[in-house]
Amino acid sequence: MIQEEQKNEHREWTELNMGPQHPSTHGVLRLKVKLDGETVKEVEPIIGYLHRNAEKICELDYYCDSLIYFDRMDYVAAMNMEVGYLEAAEKLLNIPPPERAQWIRVIMAELGRIAAHLVWAGAFGLDLGMLSPFFYCFVQREKILRIFTEICGSRQETNYMSIGGVYQDINENIIYMIEEFTKEFPDKLEEIFNAFVKNDIFMSRNKGIGILEPDVAIQYAVTGPMLRASGIEYDVRKAEPYLVYDKLNFDIPVSYKKDNLARFLVRFEEMRQSVRIVKQAIKKIPDGPYFNPKAKKSLMIRLRGEGEVYARTESPKGEFGVYLVGDGGVKPYRVRVRSPSLRNLSVIRHLGKDVLIADLIAISGTIDLVFGEVDR
Amino acid sequence: MKTGDGGVVTTTLEQAMEWGRSNSLWPLTFGLACCAIEMMAIQAADMDIARFGSEVFRNSPRQSDLMIVAGTVTKKMAPRVRRLYEEMPYPKYVIAMGVCVIQGGPYNQGYSVVLGVDKVVPVDVYVPGCPPTPEALTHGIMLLQKKIRNETDR
């Protein structure tokens, strides 16, 4: 035994720098990998290549202006980020949104969640070498983006919500579009799902790879689909309901298999649940104002907040928290973002030991990284 | 068109090369931030960039002609953008996609963002927007094609 260990020490490990420009690091992750042949012995993620100083700039801007930086954090799910920030900001500024606005926000956040997971599914397919599902996912995503464009004129970075409500009311046309989407999307989703899971190679690439034990997941503060795939039924939407999630009927998908495949299945089940939520919400949406009159748009910059507020929401990546500290001025004193991807990424140091390169790629694919949020 | 004393043969050959170059711009798979998702969208089914012969996204800078700088260039990333640009073979082109790349965009008051990628690499076409729609990026690529063919826009 001892001799063997000594031998291993003397073996030279190849050091490989993957990224920041690498096809499957989803942007600008740099992985310093130590290789023994094809086996990864050590992996050290180096981040900060998209550090855009959002937390600093938020301190320099008014409360209402900071929203755009949150849009660009998890840039594939801008709506969810907006919900996260506004949860905190509205509590701090004491401007609760009217009920209709809350329902609209729920619908938009769930559509955003679907869009984000679709991007993930397509990119994950590309990581594994499946070329086509990417395109099927993006076709469906375009439909959601078309709804967003109809609502606010922007495709991706929507900037739709604002303090005290939403920027614009939704009309029958948009409701019709959303209804049409929820009608035809489940079938398409099953098609995409089958394209993945009915493939033996796909299953063999994911089954039993990247097992994340629940206690490790908690130690690393992993949240979101990754935590749920490790067998812990925890969702902020249920644990600490915000907006009107307590009036909606939906399940939390959990898997006890803990591997790559579990994470894949949990995300797909989440999309199905999101469709279910949108279907319910679009029927229950009440009439009324969509904007809190207390926050007149023209006077937004005069909003003053004092105290400390931490608000958590369930973003597609996990628990997205915003910690706002106000000192009574028109600008926030300190903005701190709890980005789920950062914690989820930190677990790769644990998962990426003694796996093959191909598996490392698959594992980093299932973590669902978006670097705007990791580095902020 | 070419005027002058280059001779008929060289001119036609040059034109043919320009025609070939402009119609087969292989971009580098190089996404930095938000705009990268829109760059992926131009590959996807709705805005099929393959129509212009540019769907061959190459992973290696050695094999690509066009670098679409999609997303905020941070100071930490800037030397790497430069390195990638230097690794590409001539003739090479750069499209600056999005306001972050053009002048820093919403992040231009901060400490870690490069205010314009043109400080690092020469840029051929600027595509404004935050993020630019896929249509805008397609227009940018068409502009670049015209530029390569020495055609004026109007």
Next chain:
Amino acid sequence: MDVLTRLAHFFAPLTHYVAYILAYLFESIFLVIFVTIVLVFMIYLFRKYMARVQLRIGPNRVGKFGLLQLMADGLKLAGKESILPKGRDDLPFRIAPLIVFIGLVMSFAILPYGDFYWIGSLTITHSNVSVILLFAAIAIMPIGEILAGVSSRNKYAILGALRGVAKDVSFEVPMMISVIALVMMASARTSEPLNLSDLVSSQIIPFGIPEVIGLLVFFISMIARASYSPFDMGESDSELVSGHSTEYSGMRFGMFYMGLFGSIFLSSMMVSLLYLGGYNGPFSSDAGFVYLLIKTVVLVLIAFTVWLSVPRIRIDRFVNMGWKYLLPISIINLIIAGIITLGVGL
């Protein structure tokens, strides 16, 4: 009457040797042209087919239906700077793409194409052991790829080359065993079973029907040979950037690119020749080349569909598959072939 003899007759007024040298020369030029046309057609087909599968349109701006797209690509690659990276192993780095391309063309020279009306066959090399020659020729291409990977002094490239070696080693034995089964089957009908054209002509019913297992093993091996997905670990896009060709640019890369698409055509052609009856078909024997092309293109489309829809298999799984599954079943296939040859005498 094939093209070679025709040319030799044409040059007959010169002396015998000169006539044959000229004939071989012109025939080789024909062949290179043929290979180039095939490659252009293959890449265009792939891009259009890929677009169709992925709900896109594909190239359509250059020429009618984008038919000139490949011309544009070729012109661009020809005019591109070909970077020689620092720290390369100079000679291997330069000749590696040539080896790949020459290996491809050589393999095409050996294949029997069947007659095509008055033109005749394109085959250059008529040897009575052309099966062995062919498999020797297709083994040249991996050498180029490995040389490219090792000489470019890039970690991704070296990893790609290593994967290529591991891959080649694990499928070639079952591939050759399934070919031996074929030769055994053919030996019952012809005196020269190692001669490709005899081997093909002896298929009254295609060998693929009694030899289904062999067909499967051989097709899998040939897809792996062409390093197509799911066996493209050598240049796996998402893991190793571009594998062995990472450091190549310009026309040198173009040769690898052509090698990639040429080898899938070559592989499909070999499968259709050896297992699906090749140029044998109903009706006129003059149209043999057309039958061969149809069979080949169908196989190529199958390979493309597989490429577009399955993820990449892991290298250790593939090595396992090669030695633990493909090898035993190819031996079983050999036994079946022996029983058929001795007992039934097809």
Next chain:
Amino acid sequence: MVEVLEETTGKDGRKVLKVAKENLLALLSDLKDNGFTHLSLITGIDRKSKLEVVYHLHNLTKNEYVVVKTETLDERVPSATGLFKSADWDEREQYDLMGIVFEGHPNLKRLFLPDSWVGHPLRKNYDLSKVQYINMDENGDDYATFDPGDGW
């Protein structure tokens, strides 16, 4: 039992425990034993005269939430990496941007910015007008300079 200086409820209805710096680790490990296994966030706040460090802890099974606050005058706080692994990167980030030195952290390096960056950007007295540049050395590691390198 650990001495808690002050126990209040925040604006968002969360329990806030204020604790002296010396008792921080004891309180955290106490809480961890009581089921607060999920350290979700470490925040540093620059109060100009002092630095405030805020820990957000969460109990997954009982669904309870607690906020622990401590203050430091000399930029030094004991590290929680021994208790929670998620504290690793959080503390590195706060060291990077806020300049809080977590004593006992095994690998206290900057997380986002290169090591030679001068100053901690989220401090209120950080001078944004002083431009720093980052360059890359041969191994692909970064270093910060005040001079624009080649290409800038």
